[in-house]
Amino acid sequence: MASSTKTQNAAPWHAAYPAPKSPPKGMSREAVLEMMKEAVAGKDYVLVDLRRADHEGGTIRGSINLPAQSLYPTLPTLHTMFKAAGIRKVLWYCASSRGRGTRAAGWFSDYLADHGDVDIQSLVLEGGIAGWAAGGSDYVTWLDEYDESFWLGAK
Template sequence: MAFTESSAAPWHAAYPPPTNKAPAGMAREMVLEMLKNSDSVAGKDYVLIDLRRTDHEGGTIRGSINLPAQSLYPTIPTLYNMFKAAGVRKVVWYCSSSRGRGTRAAGWLSDYLDERKDRNMESLILLEGITAWATAGGEFTDWMDDYDAAVWAGK
C-alpha cells in the first residue's frame, strides 16, 4: 500500500492528549481591551501566541509570537519557565478557529500549571481564533500586523 498524506497520523498523535480538554477562553473583545490597556504589558503581563504554521497568513494580532503547534509540546517546560520568570499572568493561544491547535495548546499548558499547582498563570484560548478577529471589523484589524483583507474575504 502506498503512503498517502491522508493515511498519516495527525501531528498531535505523537504527544499525549491534554487532560484539560476544555480550557478557559477569552472573547476577542476582552483580548482587545487587554491590548488597549496601558497598564497591561505584552510579554510581561500576558503573551499572545499564534499557533499557525502553514496557514500563517493574512496577519497576526499585534504583539503575538508565532510558535507553530506542531513543535510546541516539547517546549512547554521552557516556555513555562520563561513566562514565570517574566511574571506573565495570562497566556492566550490562538490558531485559525482555536478549536484544534488552540484548545490543545491551552490544555497542555493548563495541565502543566496544574501539575505545579501554579494558580498565578492562566492558559486561555482566544475564542473563535484569528479568523473571527480578522473578520470582526476595523476595531480588531487595526490591532493586526501585516493584515491582508484578501486572505479573510469570504470567511
C-alpha cells in the same frame, strides 16, 4: 500511490502527545482587545499564534509565533520563560481556535496544574484569528501585516 495511502493513514501530529485533561478556559475577542488596550504585551500577557504554514493574513499585534507541531516538548521552557517574565496570562490561538489553539491551551493548563502554578492562566482566544479578523475595523487595526484580501477570500 503508496505514498498517498501512507499519508492518508498517518496519525495526526498531535497523536504523539497526550490529550489535554480538560477543556481550557476561553477569552472572547472583546475581552482580549480590552486587555490589550490596558496591559503590556510581553509583560502582563503573551499571545501565541500557533499557525505554521497558514500564517497568512496577518497576526495579532505583539503575538509570538510558535507552531503547534513543535509546542508540546517546549512546555517546560515556555513555563520557565513566562514565569521569569511575570506573565499572568498566556492566550493561544490558531485559525479558529478549535484545534491547535484549544489543544495548546489545554496542554499548558495541564502543565501549570501539574506544577502547582496558580499565577499564570492559560486561555484560548475564542474564534481564533479568523474570529478576530471578522470583528471588523476595531480588530483588524490590531493585526500586524494585515492582508484584507486574505480575509475576504476566507468568507
